[in-house]
Amino acid sequence: MDVLEKAKILSNEGSYDSCGPKMCEVKVNSGLGGIYHAKAEHKTCRIFKTLMDNSCKFDCKYCQNSSSCKNSSRKAAYEPEELAKIFMHLNKNLAVEGLFLSSGVSGNPDKTTEKMLEAVKILRYREKFKGYLHFKILPGTSYELIKQASELSTRMSINIETPNKSAMSELSTCKDYKIDILRRQSWISRFNLRSGQVTQLILNKNSTDSDILKMMDWEYKSLNLKRIYFSSFMPVRGTPLEKEKPESLNRQNHLYNIDFLRRGYGFELKEFKEVMKDGMLPDEDPKLALAKTNFQGAIDINEADYEELIRIPGIGPKTAGMILKSKREIKKYEQLKQFGASIHRAKPFIEVDGKRQKMITEF
Numbered sequence: 614m615d616v617l618e619k620a621k622i623l624s625n626e627g628s629y630d631s632c633g634p635k636m637c638e639v640k641v642n643s644g645l646g647g648i649y650h651a652k653a654e655h656k657t658c659r660i661f662k663t664l665m666d667n668s669c670k671f672d673c674k675y676c677q678n679s680s681s682c683k684n685s686s687r688k689a690a691y692e693p694e695e696l697a698k699i700f701m702h703l704n705k706n707l708a709v710e711g712l713f714l715s716s717g718v719s720g721n722p723d724k725t726t727e728k729m730l731e732a733v734k735i736l737r738y739r740e741k742f743k744g745y746l747h748f749k750i751l752p753g754t755s756y757e758l759i760k761q762a763s764e765l766s767t768r769m770s771i772n773i774e775t776p777n778k779s780a781m782s783e784l785s786t787c788k789d790y791k792i793d794i795l796r797r798q799s800w801i802s803r804f805n806l807r808s809g810q811v812t813q814l815i816l817n818k819n820s821t822d823s824d825i826l827k828m829m830d831w832e833y834k835s836l837n838l839k840r841i842y843f844s845s846f847m848p849v850r851g852t853p854l855e856k857e858k859p860e861s862l863n864r865q866n867h868l869y870n871i872d873f874l875r876r877g878y879g880f881e882l883k884e885f886k887e888v889m890k891d892g893m894l895p896d897e898d899p900k901l902a903l904a905k906t907n908f909q910g911a912i913d914i915n916e917a918d919y920e921e922l923i924r925i926p927g928i929g930p931k932t933a934g935m936i937l938k939s940k941r942e943i944k945k946y947e948q949l950k951q952f953g954a955s956i957h958r959a960k961p962f963i964e965v966d967g968k969r970q971k972m973i974t975e976f
């Protein structure tokens with residue numbers, strides 16, 4: 614099989630890993646799958662996402678490369694030189710600035726990782742490639758190889774996939790959740806990576822939103838993760854889960870919203886427990902759901918402090934800062950609009966100059 618053929622197979626199958634929120638990844642029409650516009654190091658750049666090898670001895674029930682998939686695709690694996698050659702070609706001819714490298718585990722995780730490292734060393738040392746490099750750690754990889762990868766990578770990750778051991782046991786009989794995954798995450802967290810460590814979770818019926826938020830809180834606080842990406846479950850033909858229903862994309866979007874409120878607004882993840890029913894978030898904008906539950910009456914916009922202001926739908930940190938700087942002399946909704954507030958969203962929750970224009974029940 615020639616290198617281009619391998620690149621087509623391996624880059625198409627690299628699409629299951631996220632290099633950013635799915636809605637922010639845009640596939641580039643290049644004739645070769647696997648090239649995306651995605652955010653890396655605070656800017657949008659072209660990233661080539663590929664597997665090193667698409668054979669895998671693990672039995673993850675959702676994955677088309679797993680040993681449990683009856684409909685497995687053509688198998689391919691790069692030699693390190695081949696991957697380096699194809700990436701440098703894309704770098705020079707299609708302005709691809711970053712590499713996202715993952716792999717199936719065809720035999721021993723260390724053997725596959727050694728090959729991935731060899732390719733990356735060629736890029737860094739011989740080709741002098743200095744750009745973005747996301748290195749995916751495989752479950753069970755040894756400490757020494759993870760350390761070597763950290764010296765060559767901009768960002769690293771290992772997919773946690775589920776928020777706890779019991780949910781993992783529903784998906785795979787081979788991966789030891791604590792040892793193969795959490796321990797590797799904790800090793801990665803010891804190294805100084807320019808773009809830090811991230812991970813990815815599959816959303817399916819085996820885990821509640823409450824389980825997910827609990828795990829996110831632990832990952833951010835204990836392992837200092839930069840981001841957690843979500844992927845709503847989609848059944849893949851030939852896998853043991855092919856007849857399962859796909860998970861709603863709204864669930865994925867609501868969790869991304871909550872993560873944004875944590876990063877950008879300083880919300881605590883545990884705040885969202887208040888709006889959950891049976892461990893699940895309502896199917897609506899999480900900030901709106903929280904405001905509908907918590908706001909007893911309308912808030913006087915000229916009296917509210919920063920913490921209250923950013924909890925009002927339609928008002929973000931920038932607008933809250935401008936309201937506070939305005940010496941609290943807001944008399945008209947138009948003034949709020951000038952500060953960037955979404956008046957339609959904010960109206961039911963606020964009073965301006967002693968007046969309220971819309972009730973929460975009218976929202």
Ligand code: SF4
Pocket residue numbers: 669670671672673676677678679680716717718
């Ligand atoms: S370890 Fe990765 S490639 Fe292998 S079966 Fe599981 S999800 Fe698929």
